[in-house]
Amino acid sequence: MSIIIGTHPNNLATWILSHVDALQEPLRRTARDVQFVRYDDGRRTTGLLVDGVIDVGATGSTPPIVAQSRELDVVYLAASEPHPDPGGIVVPADSPIRTLADLRGRSIAFTVGSWQTHALAVAVDRAGLAWDDVTIVDIAATAQGEDFLAAGTDSWLVVDPAYSGLRRLAEVRVVAPTQDLVQNRSVFFGRGSWVREHPAEARAFVAAVAATEEWAAAHLDEVAALLSRSSRGGTPETWRTALATRHWGVHAVDGRFLAEQQFAADLFHRFGVIPKAITVEAAAR
Incomplete structure (x- = not known):
């Protein structure tokens, strides 16, 4: 056995x-x-x-x-x-992205194929967008805050500890907290x-x-x-x-x-x- x-x-x-x-x-x-x-x-x-x-x-x-x-x-x-991990869909503090609908035509970095794909699907559906309305950039499952920042995207789907690391590097704002998107x-x-x-x-x-x-x-x-x-x-x-x-x-x-x-x-x-x-x-x- x-x-x-x-x-x-x-x-x-x-x-x-x-x-x-x-x-x-x-x-x-x-x-x-x-x-x-x-x-x-x-x-x-x-x-x-x-x-x-x-x-x-x-x-x-x-x-x-x-x-x-x-x-x-x-x-x-x-x-x-x-x-309900700290983080979620996060943008730079001065970003024009204020709502999920504002993701149209924008890019987002996350670990594609992880639970974060589920979170983005909920966000896209809730905003009335098509999947292709958002440009997806894959990032490693072990990405740190600096890796998200280096991705050069308009937004990130990120939770701790990478979220706290990102906050130490840049002023950011949460558009949709994790718990608002998925369990x-x-x-x-x-x-x-x-x-x-x-x-x-x-x-x-x-x-x-x-x-x-x-x-x-x-x-x-x-x-x-x-x-x-x-x-x-x-x-x-x-x-x-x-x-x-x-x-x-x-x-x-x-x-x-x-x-x-x-x-x-x-x-x-x-x-x-x-x-x-x-x-x-x-x-x-």
Whole structure:
């Protein structure tokens, strides 16, 4: 019995779990061989799953939707509480962009294929724009504040710690806060064939990330120090501030979460982000 977990620093639960041995002990009672595959870019998760490199992983809302649209066999396991991370759609303080509709004909930098694609889709839809009305510039998942500034775009979709880094370099203004656009949940999912063959290990994984989030909520200083040493950068102080307002917790897939994912999937299909319409619920069983 074994489990191979994909982990990257944009997903805090799996990242913390991979670095704190004591949190792994309950999981090892079910899956005696627990391994972690570490990488920096969460967008690699679905590829690693379908290639059999990892059994389970976690990302934001977008990757499992894209995977399902490509007929890849992934199964939802759990979701986190919403994460209203500091930041959102951000512009220079003197920018003429005041509303989401003002993004027409403008450029925006973000990590394409991450949860930020979902956030932009909501913004574009809400403003009554077409997807092509906004010029998208891809930026690395580990981009720092200076990388966003160097992108030379009219706006950025950025959250802490990069958002705090950007604020130290330039005067900026938030047009749409993160929580006004998306719930920004962590999504835990696995390779379908593995989940069906290893239900006990899949349940143990969900229990482990839930316990990790509970532990993290009570150990913010330790978590902040750990994350400051990751490829996401940031200082312990910046991380501590962001973590203090984080909504911790992992729960089973429910109707509300599936409705959020379906809404995103429908937007993606309408905007041509995914090749076909999907029924999200089909990946939850």
